[in-house]
Structure formats: structure tokens, C-alpha cells
Amino acid sequence: xxxxxxxxxxxxxxxxxxxxxxxxxxxxxxxxxxxxxxxxxxxxxxxxxxxxxxxxxxxxxxxxxxxxxxxxxxxxxxxxxxxxxxxxxxxxxxxxxxxxxxxxxxxxxxxxxxxxxxxxxxxxxxxxxxxxxxxxxxxxxxxxxxxxxxxxxxxxxxxxxxxxxxxxxxxxxxxxxxxxxxxxxxxxxxxxxxxxxxxxxxxxxxxxxxxxxxxxxxx
Numbered sequence: 001x002x003x004x005x006x007x008x009x010x011x012x013x014x015x016x017x018x019x020x021x022x023x024x025x026x027x028x029x030x031x032x033x034x035x036x037x038x039x040x041x042x043x044x045x046x047x048x049x050x051x052x053x054x055x056x057x058x059x060x061x062x063x064x065x066x067x068x069x070x071x072x073x074x075x076x077x078x079x080x081x082x083x084x085x086x087x088x089x090x091x092x093x094x095x096x097x098x099x100x101x102x103x104x105x106x107x108x109x110x111x112x113x114x115x116x117x118x119x120x121x122x123x124x125x126x127x128x129x130x131x132x133x134x135x136x137x138x139x140x141x142x143x144x145x146x147x148x149x150x151x152x153x154x155x156x157x158x159x160x161x162x163x164x165x166x167x168x169x170x171x172x173x174x175x176x177x178x179x180x181x182x183x184x185x186x187x188x189x190x191x192x193x194x195x196x197x198x199x200x201x202x203x204x205x206x207x208x209x210x211x212x213x214x215x216x217x218x219x
Contacts, residue, residue: 009021010022010023012024012025012026012029013025013029013073013074013077013083013086014026014029014032014070014073014074015028015029017029023089024074024086024089025070025074029070032069032070033063033070033071034063034064034066034069034071035062035063035064035093035097036060036061036062036063036064036217037097038060038061039060039099040058040059040060040098040099040100040104040211040213041058041059041060041100041104042058042059044059044060044061045061045217046059046060046061046189046212046214046217047059047212049189049192049217050189050192050195050196050212053192053193053195053196053199054195054196054199054200054203054210055199055203055209055210056199056210056211056212057104057181057209057210057211058100058104058211058212059211059212059213059214060094060098060211060212060213060214061189061213061214061215061216061217062090062093062094062097062213062214062215062216063215063216064216064217064219065188065216065217065218065219066219071216072216074086075187075188075215075216078090078126078187079122079126079187080122082123084123084124084126084128084129085129087126087127087128087129087130087133088129088130088133090130090215091129091130091131091132091133091134091137092133092137094130094134094213094215095133095134095137095138098138098213104211105138105140105181106140106181106182106183106211107140107141107180107181107182108140108141108142108143108146108177108180108181108182108183109131109134109135109140109141109142109143109182109183109185110142110143110146110147110182110183110184110185110198110202111125111127111128111130111131111142111144111147111184111185111186112127112147112184112185112186112187112194112195112198113125113147113148113149113171114149115149115151125144126187127185127186127187128144130185130187130215131144131185134185140183143175145174145175146173146174146175146177147171147172147173147174147198147201147202148171148172148174149170149171150170150171150172151170170197171197171198171201172201173201173202173204176205177202177205177208178205178207178208179207179208180202180205180207180208180209181208181209181210181211182202182208182209182210182211183211183212183213184198184199184202184210184211184212184213185212185213185214185215186212186213186214186215187214187215187216188214188215188216188217188218189212189214189216189217189218190217190218195212195214199212
């Protein structure tokens, strides 16, 4: 064990119990997470939510995003409290549960981008480390530069549902990608409008297809 592990041991982000350095939660707290336990495909809650918004190939969500839940707490820490490292654990949990055959394996992973102004303020895109680790585990390349956000907006968490649905969200695909099966990732799917805006941009090329992976989705 390293000296740093002795002086500053990893603690469960929920109950503060000391855990292994490669763990986010203790076993007891991990049991509080409401994992979706649904397959990557067309027979799950996330797919049913998104299928009417754009042509969707497959979908997968890791967790339920419930009010006052532990999943909500740790995702908010990832996004707003500088806990970028949480993305590593989410990716590991996802790779343990995400399975697909070679025919349905995506070509590239693309995350919902932050506007540069927001990324500078936060210091990182909360999806970058998640996508990196997931790509390594699933052996799928990641492209952080293909899709950019062209307008700046306030956090979705600060808006009520009606206002979120009216938000004009601009995205642009800056690379000429064709015959590509995108795995588009996001931290939380609420109304689905952000994912739809990204997906329609990726689908401007008719030979492309889009599958969705959300770390969590609102019930």
C-alpha cells in the first residue's frame, strides 16, 4: 500500500467509510443505486422515451435518476463539485453491464459537448473521462472533437421542465463522418431534447445511425 493511501485513504462518497482505492462506494451504499438492468437495444425505458424524437437504433441507461437518490447525488458531484474521477467508476459500472453483438457495436463514441465557455468555468467535460474509460473497456474509439456546441445556455438543472423543452440547442458536426454508427453519450436524460438535437445533426448524413447511452435517466 502506498504512503498516500495510508495518509489519505479513499472513502465511500456516501457514508465516508474507508474503501479500496479503486472503489467509489462501499458495498452497502452500492446496493442503494437503482441500476436499470436493461439490455442495450429497443426494449427498455430510455428507448421508449426517445424513439419518437429521432430515428434511434439502440439505447441503454445505467441508472435511474430519482429525486433524493444516491445516483442523483453522485452525478451532481461529477458535474458541479469537481469530482471528474466519478466518471471512471460510472464507466466501469457501465462496461460490466453493457453488452452488444458485433453487428450492433457502435463505430465511435461521441459525448454531448459543453460550450467552451462552460467547459472553462467547470474545468472539464464531465463525459470525457467516462467516454475514455468506456471506450478502452469496450474497444470503441472516442472522438471528442467531432461534435461541438454552438450556443451557450444555462444548466438544465436550473430550469423547470417546461422551459427545458423550449430551449434552442445548437450543435454542429465538424467532421465529414459517413457510414458511422454513433454511440452518443450523456450524463442524464431528462426530456431527451438535448440528445435529439445532437442526434439530428449526426443523422444529416443518411448513412449514419445513432444509439444512445445515458449514465442515468429521469423516471
